[in-house]
Amino acid sequence: MDSMTIIAVVSIITAGLTIALGSIGPALGEGRAVSTALSSLAQQPDASATITRTLFVGLAMIESIAIYCFVVSMILIFANPFWNHVIAGATQAAGK
Amino acid sequence: MRLSPDQLIFWQHGFFKLNGTIVFTWGLMLVLAVGSKLITRKLSTDLKRSRWQNLLEIVVTGIEKQISDVGLKHPEKYIGFLGTLFLFVALAALCTVIPGYEPPTGSLSTTAALALCVFVAVPLFGIEEQGFWGYLASYTKPTIIMLPFNIISELSRTLALAVRLFGNMMSGAMIIAILLTITPFIFPIVMTLLGLLTGMVQAYIFSILAAVYIVAATRTRKPKPALAIKT
Numbered sequence: 001m002d003s004m005t006i007i008a009v010v011s012i013i014t015a016g017l018t019i020a021l022g023s024i025g026p027a028l029g030e031g032r033a034v035s036t037a038l039s040s041l042a043q044q045p046d047a048s049a050t051i052t053r054t055l056f057v058g059l060a061m062i063e064s065i066a067i068y069c070f071v072v073s074m075i076l077i078f079a080n081p082f083w084n085h086v087i088a089g090a091t092q093a094a095g096k
Numbered sequence: 097m098r099l100s101p102d103q104l105i106f107w108q109h110g111f112f113k114l115n116g117t118i119v120f121t122w123g124l125m126l127v128l129a130v131g132s133k134l135i136t137r138k139l140s141t142d143l144k145r146s147r148w149q150n151l152l153e154i155v156v157t158g159i160e161k162q163i164s165d166v167g168l169k170h171p172e173k174y175i176g177f178l179g180t181l182f183l184f185v186a187l188a189a190l191c192t193v194i195p196g197y198e199p200p201t202g203s204l205s206t207t208a209a210l211a212l213c214v215f216v217a218v219p220l221f222g223i224e225e226q227g228f229w230g231y232l233a234s235y236t237k238p239t240i241i242m243l244p245f246n247i248i249s250e251l252s253r254t255l256a257l258a259v260r261l262f263g264n265m266m267s268g269a270m271i272i273a274i275l276l277t278i279t280p281f282i283f284p285i286v287m288t289l290l291g292l293l294t295g296m297v298q299a300y301i302f303s304i305l306a307a308v309y310i311v312a313a314t315r316t317r318k319p320k321p322a323l324a325i326k327t
Binding site: 064070 | 099262266270297304
């Protein structure tokens with residue numbers, strides 16, 4: 001296999017694995033956060049404004065991890081610098 | 097497939113490019129500025145007021161209450177900055193219902209600019225509240241060993257603000273674009289609704305996180321008075 005094929009294969013596999021493994025942790029974390037928030041809402045309904053706001057802020061922080069994995073995956077698929085470099089080299093060689 | 101509105105070029109002359117991000121940002125600025133100016137031309141303080149003034153009052157008092165709930169004692173000092181952040185990001189997400197529009201916050205340039213505004217504003221508010229040396233001394237709390245970690249956390253949370261907002265908006269737009277090529281009938285509308293919801297939540301999160309950072313920077317630690325214990 002030449003280097004172009006290797007880069008393409010590894011980029012595709014890594015992009016899929018990144019987003020697949022990267023969403024497991026945040027999903028579990030958000031589930032636990034929401035379940036704890038629900039039980040504390042059931043215990044103290046008059047603090048619901050504070051609990052809801054803190055829940056949303058916490059969910060956003062946990063979600064960021066999944067967003068980082070998504071951004072890396074998108075970079076590998078659409079803005080891959082190694083692939084661009086190899087394609088530029090190939091079109092230059094074909095143009096000569 | 098377009099990754100961001102940066103690649104949608106409307107007009108180009110040599111080095112200067114008028115891309116989608118700039119044009120849509122100008123459109124949002126125009127709507128916010130001209131709309132507010134028109135509504136606040138004739139403000140009335142008695143019971144009879146226009147419905148637009150009512151709308152603005154609901155928005156402003158809501159934001160003020162949220163800011164004071166977070167812990168800032170004088171919300172009127174911060175509502176200009178935090179309210180503008182919230183309104184800009186929320187309007188950028190809401191206008192997705194207009195066909196042909198792409199949210200400018202789906203470009204890393206816009207979100208990086210907003211995060212840099214927060215990065216600059218937090219020390220400014222901290223210095224205004226605690227004085228220059230008092231604010232710098234807060235980096236060495238609780239111990240001087242924490243100084244590099246405090247600086248790193250300052251930089252990383254700014255980066256996290258930018259990437260969080262960019263990732264959420266870009267993923268919403270990309271999901272809709274992909275779905276339009278697979279099942280173009282009803283499902284993209286459902287995903288647009290989900291995109292609207294996450295856009296509003298992300299607007300709220302952005303401004304609340306900025307408020308929390310300002311609280312952390314302006315919190316003056318007074319030494320606790322010694323308790324007089326009667327023995």
